[in-house]
Each structure stands twice: as C-alpha cells, then as structure tokens.
Amino acid sequence: MANLINEAAILAARNNQKEITQDNLFEAIEKVLLGPERRSHIFSKKEKEITAYHEAGHALVACSLPYTDPVHKVSIVSRGRAGGYTLKLPTEDKHLRSRSEFESELAVLLGGFVAEKIIFKDTTTGASNDLKVASDLARRMITQYGMSDILGPITFGEKEEMVFLGKEISTNKNYSETVAFQIDEEIKKLITKGLNSSKKVLTQKTDILHKIAKELISKETLEQKEFYALVR
Amino acid sequence: MANLINEAAILAARNNQKEITQDNLFEAIEKVLLGPERRSHIFSKKEKEITAYHEAGHALVACSLPYTDPVHKVSIVSRGRAGGYTLKLPTEDKHLRSRSEFESELAVLLGGFVAEKIIFKDTTTGASNDLKVASDLARRMITQYGMSDILGPITFGEKEEMVFLGKEISTNKNYSETVAFQIDEEIKKLITKGLNSSKKVLTQKTDILHKIAKELISKETLEQKEFYALVR
Amino acid sequence: MANLINEAAILAARNNQKEITQDNLFEAIEKVLLGPERRSHIFSKKEKEITAYHEAGHALVACSLPYTDPVHKVSIVSRGRAGGYTLKLPTEDKHLRSRSEFESELAVLLGGFVAEKIIFKDTTTGASNDLKVASDLARRMITQYGMSDILGPITFGEKEEMVFLGKEISTNKNYSETVAFQIDEEIKKLITKGLNSSKKVLTQKTDILHKIAKELISKETLEQKEFYALVR
Amino acid sequence: MANLINEAAILAARNNQKEITQDNLFEAIEKVLLGPERRSHIFSKKEKEITAYHEAGHALVACSLPYTDPVHKVSIVSRGRAGGYTLKLPTEDKHLRSRSEFESELAVLLGGFVAEKIIFKDTTTGASNDLKVASDLARRMITQYGMSDILGPITFGEKEEMVFLGKEISTNKNYSETVAFQIDEEIKKLITKGLNSSKKVLTQKTDILHKIAKELISKETLEQKEFYALVR
C-alpha cells in the first residue's frame, strides 16, 4: 500500500504536480501489478492483431457477465511478461468471493483464448498464463472452498512446509485415485462452463469484438470511457 | 496460560482496575485465540450481511445440538484472519472427546457454510477455514480415533519427523489404494451427516436465523445473554 | 537399567530407608515408563468414569486371556500423557515373543476401547494411543515376523536411514498394490480377532467390569492383590 | 544480446574488418547457440553419410511445410554436442507461437529421425536430442498451452521450486492416472501427426533429399542460397 502511494508520488513529481491525483494512483497500480511498460518490445503486425483480439475478448466477456468488476482499461502495450492487459478494478474492497463471482471470472479469464479461436481458428502461447490462473482457481473452488456439489464441503490436499535454507510449500496428495479423478472431472466441468459462457458472449457480439480490437490496434490503449462507448 | 493471564492483567491495567475480572480474562482469550480486533477492515454492506448470516449459522447450530459447548459470544467484528467469530467455551476442562461430541462439532463447523447456502443460494470463500478444520477432524476421527465402523479401531498413516534446519512432520501413506478410498468415503459420510444436521436445524429455525443475523448487523457483537434471549 | 536403580535409590532416600525395597523399584518403573504423576490434571466426574471403565477393560481382559503378564496395578491417576494406566509385569525376562502372546496382547490393548463402547455406546479420543500401538503391532506381526499365513514368512518394506543434521528412518514401500491390500486385510483380520476376544470377555464379565470401575472411582488406584480379589 | 554483439565484434576484429557485418552476426549466433566448431571430431564415412541425411531431413521438411522459419544454413560440421545442425532464423521477432507453428515444428524436429529411417531402414542415437525437444514441446502444448481438444484449456502439473544450496525445479503430478494416460495419448497423437507430415514430405521428395545429402557430404556446409537452389 505504502509502495503504491510512493509510486504515485513519484509519478506526480515527474509531472510537476503539487498533489497526487487519482490518475497517478491508477498509473501506479498498473506499474506495480503488471511491471513497467515495455514499448521497446517490437510486435509484428500479426502479433499486434492477435493481442488486440485477445484483450478485446477478456474485456468484452468481463463487461457482459454479471458479478464482474468494471473494466478500467484495455491495452496492447506490453508490460512485464504480458503482451497486453485488461485492468478491472472492484468498486469497493472485497474480502469474500462467491461461487457466482468465480464462475464469471473463469469465463473472463478464458475470453482471450476463446477470442483467438473464434477469429483465427488457432490459439497461441499468449493464453498460457490465463489458463494457469483459471485452472488454479477452478482447483481451489473444488478443493479449498467446497464449491463442487459432487465432492461436497470437504477440503483436499494437505499443505506441507519445508524449511531448509530456502523455503518450500508443497501440497501432499492425501486422497485416493478415485477422488483425484473426481477433482479432475470437476475442474474440467468448471472450465468447460466458463468456456461456454465466454463462447456465447463472443459469438453473439462478434461485431463489437471487431470494433474493440480495431480501436486497440489504432490507439493501443482504451480508457474506461472509450471502452464502454464502444460496448454500449 | 501465563500468556493469557498476562494479557488479562494488561487489559485490567488499561482500565485502571485493581484486580483482573472474568471479563478481562474472556477478552484476553479472544485476543490470544483469534488475534487483535481489526476495525479498520472495511466490509461492504453485502459482505457484512453474509458474515452475519454465516456466524448466526454457527451459533444457532451450536445451541441446537446436544454435546456442544455454550455460545459465549457471536461477533462480526473482524479479528486476525477471520471476518467474524462465534466463541464457544466449555463449562469445564476437557481431556477426552467422544464421537458424539465430534459429530455435533462437524455440524457446527458447517453451520456458516449452510446458512450462506440457504439464505443466498451461493457460498463464499469465507467458509474455507471451517471446511478445512471439519475435514481434518473427520479424517482424524477415522484414521486416529477408530470412530469409523467400516475401517474399525485401526490407525492409518505413519507420522514422519524430519529435522533439517527447520522442522517438518509429514504423514506417510502406509496403506493400499482400497483403504485410501474407504477413508475418503468415510470422511464424506461424516461430513454429509454434519451437513444434514446443520441443514435440518437451520431450515426449521430460519426465522431465528434471520433474527440473530439482523441483530448482528445492527449491534455487531452479541454477548451470551443477548444471544440466548433471541434463541429461546 | 542404571537409570531405574538410581530412581529407586532416590525414592528410598526420600523415605529415609536404608535399603532399596521392591516397592521402590516398582515405583521407579512406573515413573520411568509413564512419566511423573499429574494430580493437578482435573478430570470431570464423567471423564473419571470413562477412564475407570477404560482401565478396568484393559485389566479384566489381561487377567482373563492366556499368554498375558500378571496385572501389577490399575490406576486412574494421570501420568505423563495418559489419563490412567494398567501396569502388567512379566514374571521373568523375555527375549522371544510368540504369535499367541501377541494375539492376546492385541485383545488387551483393545480392552479399553471395547469397555467404553459396551458401557457408554460411544468411544473417546482416550483410546487413540492404544489403537496406534495395536495397529503397529499387527503390522509388525505380518510384515516383520512372518505371522500371517496369507503373506507367509516374507518381510515387507525396506528401512531407509537418512542422516542430515537430524536423523530419520522411513520405510520404503517395496511391494505391489496387491500386497499392500493383502497387508491391510491381514491387519484388519488380526485387529478384528483381538476385538472379538475382548468383547467376549467383557460381555461375559460385565458385572466384574462394573465392580473394578467402581472401586477405581473411589480408590483411584488398585494394587495387584486388591485387583485380583475383585476378579476371583 | 550484448554477448552476441560482443562475439560478432571479436570475429570482425580477427578478420581486420572495421565494421561488424551481418555475416559476423550470423557466425556469432551459431557460436553462441550451438557452441564452437569441433573439426577435430573425426567422423567415419558412414557416420558422415548418416549425419548428412539427418540434417537434410530437417532442412527439407522445414522448407516444405507452412508456418516455419526460413533455413539459414545446413551443416555437418560438428558443433558443441551436435553432430551437425540446421539453422533456421525467423524473419522477424516472435513473442507468440501458435498451434499451427508448433505442429510444423514437431514435423521438422522429427525430420532427421525420419530421413535416417527411410534411407537406412535404421535409426541412431543421433536423433535423441531432437526426440527430447519434440516430446517436451508436445507435452507443453497439451499441459501448458491448452492445445489439446481432449484435455481442453486446462494446465496440468504444478511447478515446485526448491532452493537448498543449489537450485531445483520439479513438476508435481497434481492430476489422476486417467488424466496422466490422456496426456500420454495426446502426446503420442501429436508426435504421430508430426511423424506422418515428415514422412509424407520426405517420401515424396526423396530425390531432393539425396541431392541435399550428397552436396552436404562434399561441401560440409550449405548456405541459405545454395540450399534453396537445390530445393527449388
């Protein structure tokens, strides 16, 4: 938190502002969450197009499903290890997350992958981090939060901490093969559900998807207002 | 123990009391067990409501089933990592715990999860620690205390201690897949039984559940007497 | 051994005796085997009753089956981590233990668990160490001593010693799932046999069980003569 | 990158050039990617022939399939641990790789193995690194990039980092045997598809394969232009 405010203060100082504005704060959030901008990263025309449809996919699913946070910014400027990014910010602090929210989140996370598939009939390595985050979330819903009706309100997997010189936390498989298989099946069911929500949104609104992607290719970044103007 | 009395003494001193009262002791117990109050934690209206029904669920199941300890306090003030808490205190020291007590405890632990499901038709991450504690207890009942009729009075899993620079205790799976599956089945049976007891209480007494939750939303904390006044 | 005699000498000195008596030796054995008495441990009336029936169960099975050592003392005074104890002492040193002796020992170990079940229709965590010792013994009979006719005179599991900074010995599973399952089945068979012997004794002699338990509740400790007077 | 330019500068200096040429850069790339030339490595006539057909296989498949990078050089001069090498360089920087590209890459990687099999009806240890790289790529396509329709956009296997004195990263199997088997099946399907593409190219163009191999045996290295002259 202190880190964020500090970063915002630096940004304000660079612009010769006397006070930290909300814009400074948002910029600081992006820098801290996603790493610094990497404009030196040169994308080919094709890659720029793929990235634009990928981010447009995330953003369009996010603003079309219930229980999601508002889209704050969509960008195809490379930051840290990501080729582009869609920034969603909750309207208030959140301490509890519900199954309904997580189900929408899975669809949003898969939105980039689905957009690539619909538009290019192919997928790229660009989706790999999204898939990892979605798979981990689906696994947690089932094994930590009791959100699977098949497995019930039971937690699975025992965390182990080993401290040598460094530090390691591994998860011990404390269940049978039958349960391992049920967990795999339930993860697949959740991911498929998210995939289908995402597909439904993006096939029904393919024209809006094209509009957002084209705007992204020309402007590189869409602020909240610009984005919602395209969507409505 | 010394730690508890010390904490109580500090609290007494802060109030300019000359003696440690029972109230100081109870306050010390809460602080040591649950961590300090975190009133800075700002909950949304929705989250406050969820937390109120969650804690009301624990408390109502606890006072409705046999073999449980009296409810000492119910609160939706955030403490440590918990959003709210229900404090039960035994009327005398306990060295032995019976299968009947554990079965009621499972129902109480699941009371928050069940209340969320009944009222909001959804569940949240707020139940995750309850589920972990309940799952671990069910596992111990079966693998350490001989409380499963299917598996019998046999203990399963061999504790291993490894001492490097830090310390680690892991459980070695010293049984076959068939037994691993039976353990999973028995855990599920115990959790389902607890779930059903909890559901039965909370569906029969939904009006009382609403009363407790509403009181919690307005007062934030219910002392023992206030709580039992609502329940009777 | 030196430790035992030393302890006995200290006890003799405290009583201003000039010689170590057999009683000093027995007292030293209890202290070294079970830890010091913990009279500060306050049990509720209910817990005292459970403990009395539990110890009475061990002692009554021990004196009713062949191949067992004589009961030297039964007590519900807490010692070390145990709530009560039944002390059996062999009449001569033993270097070899037979299958018949082990089968009786399993029944004796389960005597406390069975007594609780018969009297209270419930079991407690108080039996957990007995169950662990019985399970380990049954496992050793099958995997180290060739005492299972199904598995034959073969040893299973390869001991591994790892020496880092501390020390650890783990058992490597060097057999197939099929054998793992047979071992589980044979352990269950041995434990069930012990359980049945124990049940048979305690249901046939329930009146004596009540007598011993009641004496234990009033006197807390029964010496060898007092115990055998009740049993005959 | 700095390393590459430094290496190129050294090569330019050795030739008394005043500027770094593109040739210096390409030579630097080879040296850094593949290790220094090892002309001391004496191959038998037979081994030279096998290596020539192996590299010709890679190169011919690479220039016959879509989504591949242009062949920059083919050589049977030993470098580092490789007996020969085929250098492909992308026409522009790449940040995203698609399923179609990876499928062609699998065929190219297997081109050496297939060429040996077609020409000599036998295979050698020379293909072992190609097979490892292809197997790892197929595994990643399925478990990290969601490129299997059977398994879907889910990631499998949890990376673990252990830091002692050295460093180790292992992959934890966090899925059931059923999924493990599906992953094996999908890897096999991808490898078989690549194998078949490679076989199709090399059986249809066996005459060109002979031409490239013979040129390699006499000249040892074919530059881009020489290579494409043979192929067209």
Add this chain to the structure above:
Amino acid sequence: MANLINEAAILAARNNQKEITQDNLFEAIEKVLLGPERRSHIFSKKEKEITAYHEAGHALVACSLPYTDPVHKVSIVSRGRAGGYTLKLPTEDKHLRSRSEFESELAVLLGGFVAEKIIFKDTTTGASNDLKVASDLARRMITQYGMSDILGPITFGEKEEMVFLGKEISTNKNYSETVAFQIDEEIKKLITKGLNSSKKVLTQKTDILHKIAKELISKETLEQKEFYALVR
C-alpha cells in the same frame, strides 16, 4: 582380514600360546561376525528350548541339502543380537554363487522358523532376522541376478545415491505395477519352495531334530564333530 588375524592373535596371547592356532582363528571369526558372547543374557527354560529347536532346525536343514557349506558349530549361547547361532564355513573361497546354492540357502534360513512351527505349533520374533535375510536374498535373485524364469534376465530398480552430510542409498522403483506384482509373486514362489524343502527335511528327520535340540539344551554348544555324530 587384518582385523580377524589381530583378534586371533589376542586370543592366542590370552592363552599364553606362542602361535595362532586354527581354533583361535575360528573363535575370532565368531567374535567378528556375531559380536561377543553374552552369557549374562538370562533365558527362561522355555526360551532356551525354543532357541535350541530353532538352531537345530537351521543346522539339520543345512547338512541335509545339496550345495550348502558344512556346519562348523551350533550354539544357543547368545552373541550380539542373536539368541543362538549356526556357523557354516565354506571349504574354499567363493566368488560366484549359483541359483541352486541360493535355493538351498533359502531353505536353511527358514529352517529355524519351520522347526519352531513343527515342534511348538507357534512361531516367535526370534525368526525375524532370518526372514529378512531370506526375503532380501529372494528379491536379489529375481531383480539383480536374472534367476526368475518369469521375469527373465532383466534387472529391476535403479540404485540412487544421495550424499548430504551423511550417506544414503535408496532403490528407485523404475517399473510398472504389473512388474511389481510379478516380483512379489516370484519372491513368494522362491520362499514357498524353500519353506517346503525345509519342512520335508524336518518332518522326515524329526527324531534327529529332537536329539540335536536336547544335546544343545544340555551342552549349549555343539562342535562340528559332535554335531555330525548326532546326524549320521
């Protein structure tokens, strides 16, 4: 070797001999192989009887089967961790061991266990080291020496050496469950064959078994000549 001769020299010196005799050497062998005599170890009459039949069993099987070394001494004097011992010495140095020799050795190793079973209809913990040695030998015959016709001349299990501060060697299971099961089956077949050879000898020669055991009970140790006098 130097150790053995040194030990023999000490024994010779104690007896005021000027030269090391063969007897000194044999005594040194016993001391080094089995540990020092422990006459302080007091056995009950029953245990002495069991040990006598156990050792008589080993010795009688050893002298009745082909491919075995001559019995040098039989004793029920406790040495090291063993209650008694049967010392066999080869007539010449051996570097190669055959399947036939190992099959006889398995029968000899099980001779003590079988003798206890025949005479007392019960077995004791005294056989546990014999069973471990026999099981390890049977496993090695199958997994290291290619002596199973079912599994063939293949070795199974990859030795791993880990050197931290201490030292550890573990065996990595590098085969499938199906092979693990076949290994278990083959070990059982070899042990059963040894068991049957042993039973056949000891049931046909039970009178000689009684004679040896009785002599051992009265004399405690039988030298080679005394032993063979009883057997012939």
Add this chain to the structure above:
Amino acid sequence: MANLINEAAILAARNNQKEITQDNLFEAIEKVLLGPERRSHIFSKKEKEITAYHEAGHALVACSLPYTDPVHKVSIVSRGRAGGYTLKLPTEDKHLRSRSEFESELAVLLGGFVAEKIIFKDTTTGASNDLKVASDLARRMITQYGMSDILGPITFGEKEEMVFLGKEISTNKNYSETVAFQIDEEIKKLITKGLNSSKKVLTQKTDILHKIAKELISKETLEQKEFYALVR
C-alpha cells in the same frame, strides 16, 4: 585420453622401451577400463571353469553377430570387480550408434549368462553386471532413442538434478502406468530377442564354445589372433 597415454608411457618406461608401442596402449586401456589385475584373487577349479565358459560365451556371440566390434582379448584373469573380461575394440571412433548395433550388443552382453545356462543348467551372480548393463541399454533404446515401434519416437522420464553438498541425478516418472507397463513389455521384448540370438549362436557352435573355454582354462588369456584361430 591424456590419462591413457600417461599410463602407456609408464608401462613403456617399466620395460625400458624408448617408445610407446601399440601394446603399451592396449595394456593401458585394459588397466584404465577394468582396473588393475588381481592375480591374488584365488578361484576354485569350478569357478575358473564357470568364468571360462562365461567369457567364451561373450566372445563367441560377439564374433558371430553383425554390427559388433572385433574381439581384442578374452581373459579369465580377475580385474577390478570383474572375474574375467572380453575386450572388444572398435576399428574406428564412433559417435552414432544404431538400433541394429544395440540389438547385437544386447545379445553379446547376455552371451555369458546364456553360456552358463547351456553348459551348467544353472546361472550365477557373475552375470549380474552384464544384466544391469543390458537392461539399462534396452531402457535407453526405448525411452531415449525412440527405438520402440510401440512407443514411437517419444522420450520418457524427465531428468532431475539436485545439487546439495553432493550431487544426485534422478529420473522423474512423467508418464502414466499404462506407458510404464508398455516400457516394461518393450524392454522384455528386446532382452528376449537378444537372449534368443545368443542362444542360437551358442547352441549351434557349442563345440567352439568348449574349445575356447578349455583354452582359457589352460592359458588364462587369449589374444586376438589366438581367439580368431579357434573360431575360424
């Protein structure tokens, strides 16, 4: 290499030669590969006979199958841990090994085991290192070199390097039980094929096997010319 030449120089110096001869080099190779001669190792007449047939088996299979290196020397003089040895030297340096060569090599490696079985109807521990080397080679052919038609050109098992104070390399099983079973089956198929080739040679040429073994018993070592004189 430097080590080899150094060793050869020492041998030349000992014989007062002014130049290193090819014989010095060959002697150096034996010493470095196999360890120093151990003439002190006293073999019984029987063991000498077994070793002679064992080495004769290796040598006769080696010179009878295609794709093998010429036999340079056969000896029953003990070196390092081996009882005898058969030295084959390639006629030129080899960097690539083919499936055909490996198949012959498996037959040669099993030649000693097969010869013992044919002549003595028994096998000994003397073959254990040959079996290990053959099993490891067969496993590598299948899991690293793509030489199994059933499993295809896929590599299996992920190498892991762990560096603590010492060093360890283990192979991580990254495939399903089904593949583990297929690998076992394919290893068995390759070993059986080698076994059959070896049996075919040695049963057809048993008279030559006897001749070589007898010469070895009388001369202990056969140089290349002496060996080929017997074989032709």
